[in-house]
Amino acid sequence: xxSKKTKYGLKALTFLAKRENRDPIQIAEIAQxxxxxxxxxxxxxxxxxxxxxxxxxxxxxxxxxLIKNPEDIPMTAIMRILEGPIAMVPCVSxxxxxxxxxxxxxxxxxxxxxxxxxxxxxLEVYRNTSLADLIGIKTSN
Amino acid sequence: xxSKKTKYGLKALTFLAKRENRDPIQIAEIAQxxxxxxxxxxxxxxxxxxxxxxxxxxxxxxxxxLIKNPEDIPMTAIMRILEGPIAMVPCVSxxxxxxxxxxxxxxxxxxxxxxxxxxxxxLEVYRNTSLADLIGIKTSN
DNA sequence: GTTTATCCTATTAAATCTATAGGGTAATAT
DNA sequence: ATATTACCCTATAGATTTAATAGGATAAAC
Numbered sequence: 001x002x003s004k005k006t007k008y009g010l011k012a013l014t015f016l017a018k019r020e021n022r023d024p025i026q027i028a029e030i031a032q033x034x035x036x037x038x039x040x041x042x043x044x045x046x047x048x049x050x051x052x053x054x055x056x057x058x059x060x061x062x063x064x065x066l067i068k069n070p071e072d073i074p075m076t077a078i079m080r081i082l083e084g085p086i087a088m089v090p091c092v093s094x095x096x097x098x099x100x101x102x103x104x105x106x107x108x109x110x111x112x113x114x115x116x117x118x119x120x121x122x123l124e125v126y127r128n129t130s131l132a133d134l135i136g137i138k139t140s141n
Numbered sequence: 142x143x144s145k146k147t148k149y150g151l152k153a154l155t156f157l158a159k160r161e162n163r164d165p166i167q168i169a170e171i172a173q174x175x176x177x178x179x180x181x182x183x184x185x186x187x188x189x190x191x192x193x194x195x196x197x198x199x200x201x202x203x204x205x206x207l208i209k210n211p212e213d214i215p216m217t218a219i220m221r222i223l224e225g226p227i228a229m230v231p232c233v234s235x236x237x238x239x240x241x242x243x244x245x246x247x248x249x250x251x252x253x254x255x256x257x258x259x260x261x262x263x264l265e266v267y268r269n270t271s272l273a274d275l276i277g278i279k280t281s282n
Numbered sequence: 283g284t285t286t287a288t289c290c291t292a293t294t295a296a297a298t299c300t301a302t303a304g305g306g307t308a309a310t311a312t
Numbered sequence: 313a314t315a316t317t318a319c320c321c322t323a324t325a326g327a328t329t330t331a332a333t334a335g336g337a338t339a340a341a342c
Contacts, residue, residue, distance in 0.1 A: 002229040004331065007243075007252065014251040026287070035243055040332055046289070059340030060286045075255065088143040102148075102176055110155040110275045111148065114216065117270070121262040129258070134251045145300065167318070181301055187320070200309030201317045289338065299328070307320065312313100 006082040008036045009044045013053070013078065014134050017070040024056070024063030044082070051081045070132035079126055086126065087119040094119075147223040149177045150185045154194070154219065155275050158211040165197070165204030185223070192222045211273035220267055227267065228260040235260075 011034045016025060027045060031038040045064050048054045055067040079086055080095060090098035091106055092115045103109050152175045157166060168186060172179040186205050189195045196208040220227060221236060231239035232247055233256045244250050 010252050058288045062287050111151050117266045121266050125258045125262050199319050203318050
């Protein structure tokens with residue numbers, strides 16, 4: 001399941017990406033427009049700023065704004081920050097590798113190969129999708 | 142993240158699939174061999190039996206056994222039973238469709254298209270992998 | 283210096299996942 | 313028959329994660 005955190009984060013990012021200019025937008029405006037708890041969204045935007053996706057400005061006329069071109073923000077980056085590892089098990093994760101505590105040996109694990117294929121399939125999608133693609137015409141089907 | 146339920150279920154299924162015959166195997170033996178809490182595994186096997194993957198026999202000499210050929214058990218089926226929907230959001234789910242409560246319109250939702258692609262990528266993998274594939278030689282990479 | 287709006291940590295509330303408890307039921311062996 | 317074995321089944325407790333809130337600190341604008 002996609003967490004609300006990721007969902008809200010993506011909605012906020014697309015909201016900002018859709019705008020013609022990069023003037024700061026207040027949290028309140030995004031929250032209201034996208035139907036998101038303002039405080040919750042606040043913590044999400046903070047995370048996105050700390051990870052280099054957003055810039056912010058304090059005080060009157062302040063708010064958040066995109067710091068990069070939407071074309072240059074791949075889904076892999078956003079998903080890893082908001083949702084965590086793309087892999088379903090740590091032992092096949094590229095960026096969050098960890099040994100599975102209950103698995104004695106990856107080479108004999110029956111699930112390992114499947115999880116590898118799943119990871120690659122998801123990576124393929126996320127790598128080939130940027131924030132810009134999300135605000136464009138909807139994908140077919 | 143893959144739940145322990147699914148992980149344990151898959152391990153139990155592969156354990157049973159690997160055997161040469163289809164004699165009943167006790168829960169205790171599977172649990173011990175795969176390092177799984179016996180009571181937890183019990184409830185998982187029960188689910189798998191109720192969904193037509195396993196048969197069971199009571200009393201002495203009883204246990205669980207595979208009811209189908211491993212080749213005829215696609216990952217889609219197992220994942221849906223144990224892990225739930227393959228889609229990350231209900232609005233793109235084939236078998237568990239539901240409208241997202243916070244989304245006014247799927248046609249204008251910026252995430253919809255992405256989630257559709259992710260779902261299809263995962264389906265592609267799960268549809269083309271059977272339980273038999275899990276006990277074979279490990280996938281490359 | 284007052285207002286505005288982000289910054290930041292901590293805490294609570296809710297939901298989900300994992301595991302256990304404890305007795306019921308049916309099959310087998312003797 | 314009856315004792316034993318092993319699955320059947322529901323409920324519940326414990327642990328973890330997710331979602332949301334609280335409340336003040338900091339910095340910019342006017």
